[in-house]
Amino acid sequence: xxxxxxxxxxxxxxxxxxxxxxxxxxxxxxxxxxxxxxxxxxxxxxxxxxxxxxxxxxxxxxxxxxxxxxxxxxxxxxxxxxxxxxxxxxxxxxxxxxxxxxxxxxxxxxxxxxxxxxxxxxxxxxxxxxxxxxxxxxxxxxxxxxxxxxxxxxxxxxxxxxxxxxxxxxxxxxxxxxxxxxxxxxxxxxxxxxxxxxxxxx
Amino acid sequence: xxxxxxxxxxxxxxxxxxxxxxxxxxxxxxxxxxxxxxxxxxxxxxxxxxxxxxxxxxxxxxxxxxxxxxxxxxxxxxxxxxxxxxxxxxxxxxxxxxxxxxxxxxxxxxxxxxxxxxxxxxxxxxxxxxxxxxxxxxxxxxxxxxxxxxxx
Amino acid sequence: xxxxxxxxxxxxxxxxxxxxxxxxxxxxxxxxxxxxxxxxxxxxxxxxxxxxxxxxxxxxxxxxxxxxxxxxxxxxxxxxxxxxxxxxxxxxxxxxxxxxxxxxxxxxxxxxxxxxxxxxxxxxxxxxxxxxxxxxxxxxxxxxxxxxxxxxxxxxxxxxxxxxxxxxxxxxxxxxxxxxxxxxxxxxxxxxxxxxxxxxxxxxxxxxxxxxxxxxxxxxxxxxxxxxxxxxxxxxxxxxxxxxxxxxxxxxxxxxxxxxxxxxxxxxxxxxxxx
Amino acid sequence: xxxxxxxxxxxxxxxxxxxxxxxxxxxxxxxxxxxxxxxxxxxxxxxxxxxxxxxxxxxxxxxxxxxxxxxxxxxxxxxxxxxxxxxxxxxxxxxxxxxxxxxxxxxxxx
Numbered sequence: 073x074x075x076x077x078x079x080x081x082x083x084x085x086x087x088x089x090x091x092x093x094x095x096x097x098x099x100x101x102x103x104x105x106x107x108x109x110x111x112x113x114x115x116x117x118x119x120x121x122x123x124x125x126x127x128x129x130x131x132x133x134x135x136x137x138x139x140x141x142x143x144x145x146x147x148x149x150x151x152x153x154x155x156x157x158x159x160x161x162x163x164x165x166x167x168x169x170x171x172x173x174x175x176x177x178x179x180x181x182x183x184x185x186x187x188x189x190x191x192x193x194x195x196x197x198x199x200x201x202x203x204x205x206x207x208x209x210x211x212x213x214x215x216x217x218x219x220x221x222x223x224x225x226x227x228x229x230x231x232x233x234x235x236x237x238x239x240x241x242x243x244x245x246x247x248x249x250x251x252x253x254x255x256x257x258x259x260x261x262x263x264x265x266x267x268x269x270x271x272x273x274x
Numbered sequence: 275x276x277x278x279x280x281x282x283x284x285x286x287x288x289x290x291x292x293x294x295x296x297x298x299x300x301x302x303x304x305x306x307x308x309x310x311x312x313x314x315x316x317x318x319x320x321x322x323x324x325x326x327x328x329x330x331x332x333x334x335x336x337x338x339x340x341x342x343x344x345x346x347x348x349x350x351x352x353x354x355x356x357x358x359x360x361x362x363x364x365x366x367x368x369x370x371x372x373x374x375x376x377x378x379x380x381x382x383x384x385x386x387x388x389x390x391x392x393x394x395x396x397x398x399x400x401x402x403x404x405x406x407x408x409x410x411x412x413x414x415x416x417x418x419x420x421x422x423x424x425x426x
Numbered sequence: 427x428x429x430x431x432x433x434x435x436x437x438x439x440x441x442x443x444x445x446x447x448x449x450x451x452x453x454x455x456x457x458x459x460x461x462x463x464x465x466x467x468x469x470x471x472x473x474x475x476x477x478x479x480x481x482x483x484x485x486x487x488x489x490x491x492x493x494x495x496x497x498x499x500x501x502x503x504x505x506x507x508x509x510x511x512x513x514x515x516x517x518x519x520x521x522x523x524x525x526x527x528x529x530x531x532x533x534x535x536x537x538x539x540x541x542x543x544x545x546x547x548x549x550x551x552x553x554x555x556x557x558x559x560x561x562x563x564x565x566x567x568x569x570x571x572x573x574x575x576x577x578x579x580x581x582x583x584x585x586x587x588x589x590x591x592x593x594x595x596x597x598x599x600x601x602x603x604x605x606x607x608x609x610x611x612x613x614x615x616x617x618x619x620x621x622x623x624x625x626x627x628x629x630x631x632x633x634x635x636x637x638x639x640x641x642x643x644x645x646x647x648x649x650x651x652x653x654x655x656x657x658x659x660x661x662x663x664x665x666x667x668x669x670x671x672x673x674x675x676x677x678x679x680x681x682x683x684x685x686x687x688x689x690x691x692x693x694x695x696x697x698x699x700x701x
Numbered sequence: 702x703x704x705x706x707x708x709x710x711x712x713x714x715x716x717x718x719x720x721x722x723x724x725x726x727x728x729x730x731x732x733x734x735x736x737x738x739x740x741x742x743x744x745x746x747x748x749x750x751x752x753x754x755x756x757x758x759x760x761x762x763x764x765x766x767x768x769x770x771x772x773x774x775x776x777x778x779x780x781x782x783x784x785x786x787x788x789x790x791x792x793x794x795x796x797x798x799x800x801x802x803x804x805x806x807x808x809x810x811x
Contacts, residue, residue: 207421384783467775
C-alpha cells in the first residue's frame with residue numbers, strides 16, 4: 073500500500089516536471105481568460121478525502137527527496153544534478169529579468185499599505201526589507217540594501233523562480249516553478265529589489 | 275453631561291435617518307462617519323486636545339508592538355485618590371471613532387484601575403484621560419504599533 | 427549543529443548575511459501582556475462547555491453527564507491519554523472525533539443531520555469546541571500520557587511522523603520545515619515553536635487572539651495545511667486550492683498523535699492563550 | 702460564538718477586610734463595529750456591541766462602564782473594589798440591540 077502511494081507520488085512528480093513548461097507559459101500570459109468548461113467539473117464532485125489524497129500524491133520526486141527529518145538533500149542524491157535539473161526548469165520572461173512595473177513588484181513582495189501583506193509573494197513572512205514594515209520574519213536573511221550588494225539580477229530571478237536551483241531543499245518556496253508567481257511577476261519583484269529608489273535600498 | 279451625550283447620539287441617528295434612501299440603508303449603517311480625535315474629545319469631554327494636562331500619575335500598560343490590532347490589552351492605573359476622580363476615558367487616535375470607553379468611578383472602587391482589550395485600526399496612540407471632580411483633565415498616552423502576522 | 431549551519435547557508439542562498447536589525451529581534455510583549463490580564467475568552471468556553479455537557483439532551487434523552495457523571499467527573503484525565511484507539515468505533519480518535527462519536531452513537535444524534543453537523547463542526551457552533559475545551563480542562567494539572575499499545579495507534583503514529591516531514595504543495599512546505607528545523611525563528615513576528623520538543627500540546631485547545639476564536643488541535647492542524655498551497659492538478663489560488671484535509675480524518679489525527687506522544691510528561695493547562 | 706451575553710466573573714477566593722481586590726469578567730459577545738461585511742454575501746454586518754456595564758455591590762453602584770465597538774470581541778473588563786463586608790456583586794450589562802443580562806457572584810470577606 074505504502075509503496076504504491078510512493079510510486080504514484082513519484083509518477084505524479086515526473087508528470088509535474090514534464091508538464092511544467094506549458095503550465096508556466098500559460099501562466100505567463102497575464103490577461104488570458106480561459107473559462108474551463110464547467111460540465112466536466114460538475115459531472116464528478118470529488119469528496120474532500122479524495123481531493124486531499126490527490127493533493128498529497130502530487131508530491132514531486134524532489135520534494136520527496138527533501139522529505140527527511142533534516143529537510144536537506146539526502147545522501148545518495150547528487151546535489152549538482154539536483155541543482156542542474158532545477159535550473160533547467162527556470163523560464164525567463166521575454167522582456168528580461170528586470171521587469172518594468174516596480175510598483176507591482178512591491179505589492180507582490182509585500183504591500184506596504186497592508187503592513188507588508190501579500191498572499192502570493194509574501195516575502196516579509198521570512199525576510200525583512202523595507203524598514204517601515206515591522207512585522208518581518210527572520211527565517212531568511214534581511215534584504216535591506218539588497219540592490220547595493222552587486223548581485224546579478226539574473227541570479228535574483230533564478231532564486232525566486234526556483235530556489236532549489238541555488239540551494240536544493242531550501243525552505244524558500246519555488247514560486248515560479250509551481251506557478252505561484254508568473255515570470256513577469258517575478259521580474260517585477262526583481263526590479264523592485266534592484267531599484268536604487270526602492271525602500272529596500274534607501 | 276450624560277444627557278448631552280444621549281442628545282448627540284440621537285442627533286447622529288437623526289442624520290442617518292435623513293440620509294436614508296433606498297439602497298443606502300446598509301451603507302449608512304455599515305459606515306458610521308469617521309470622527310477625528312478632536313471631535314471625539316469635544317463630544318465626550320467638551321474639551322480640546324490643549325485642555326488635557328499631561329500627567330505622569332497615570333500609567334498605561336499596553337504592548338509597544340501589537341501582533342494583532344483586534345486584541346490589544348490595556349491596563350490603566352492612576353496614582354490619585356479615587357474619590358477625586360469622576361471618570362476615566364480611553365481614546366484611540368486612529369480609530370474611526372476614537373472614543374473607546376468611559377469608566378465612571380466611585381469611592382467604593384478603592385483605586386483607579388481599569389483593564390480591557392481594545393481594537394486598534396492601525397498604529398496609533400492610546401490615550402487615557404482622567405476627568406477629576408474639580409474639572410481638570412489629566413492625560414497620558416502610549417503609542418502601540420499594530421502589525422500583521424501569519425504565513426498567509 | 428553542522429546541519430543547522432548548512433541549512434542556514436541554504437537559507438541565505440549564497441548571499442552574504444547583512445547585519446540583522448537588532449531592534450526587530452525583540453520578542454513582542456503582546457501575548458505576555460494578554461496573559462497578564464489573567465483571564466481570557468477561553469475560560470468562557472470552559473464554562474459554556476460545562477453547561478452543554480450537563481444539560482444538552484440528545485434525541486434519545488441522554489446528556490453527556492448521563493454516562494460521564496455530573497460535570498464530567500468520570501472524564502478526569504481522559505484527555506491526557508488522547509488520541510487513542512476506541513474499540514466501539516474501531517478507530518484511533520482525537521478529542522473532536524470522540525465527542526462526535528459519543529453524540530452520534532450514544533446520544534442519538536444523526537451524523538447526517540445538517541443542523542446537527544452545523545452546530546458540531548462549525549467553529550462558532552455550540553457543541554464541538556465548547557465541549558472539547560471543557561473536557562480537555564478536566565485533565566488540567568495532569569501529565570500527558572499517550573501510549574502506542576494498539577497496532578492502529580502504532581501505525582497512525584508512523585503515518586503522522588511521515589506526514590510531519592513530507593514536503594508537498596506549491597510552497598514546498600512540511601510541518602517539520604517550520605516546526606522542527608526552523609524552531610526559534612520567526613514568521614513575521616510570530617516565533618515558531620517546536621511542538622515535538624517543547625510539548626506545547628499542553629496548552630490546546632487554545633484561544634488564539636489573532637483570530638479571536640477558540641481552536642482545538644483538530645482546527646489547528648487542518649488550517650496549517652492552508653499555507654501549503656495544495657492543489658489537485660495545477661496550483662491556482664482561485665480554481666484549484668485544496669485548503670484543508672477533511673475533518674476527523676486520519677491525516678489530522680495522525681499528526682495529533684505524533685505531536686501529543688512527543689508531549690508526554692507535559693502538564694495539561696487548558697484553555698491556552700496563543701497568537 | 703454560541704451564546705451571546707453569557708459571562709463569567711472572577712473574584713479572589715479569599716479577601717480580607719480593607720483589601721482592594723480585582724473583579725474580572727469576560728462576556729461572550731461579537732462586538733460588531735458595523736463596518737465589517739459578510740464575506741459570503743457582501744452584506745454589511747450591523748453594529749452589535751455591549752454599550753453599558755454596571756457593577757453593584759449590595760445594591761450600591763460601584764462602577765459604570767460605557768463601552769463602544771472599539772472593545773474587542775468577547776470583551777474582558779477588570780475593575781477594582783475595596784472590601785468592606787461580605788455580600789453579592791451584581792453586574793448588569795446590555796447591548797445596543799436590546800439584549801440585557803445580569804450576573805451575580807458572592808463575595809466573602811473575612
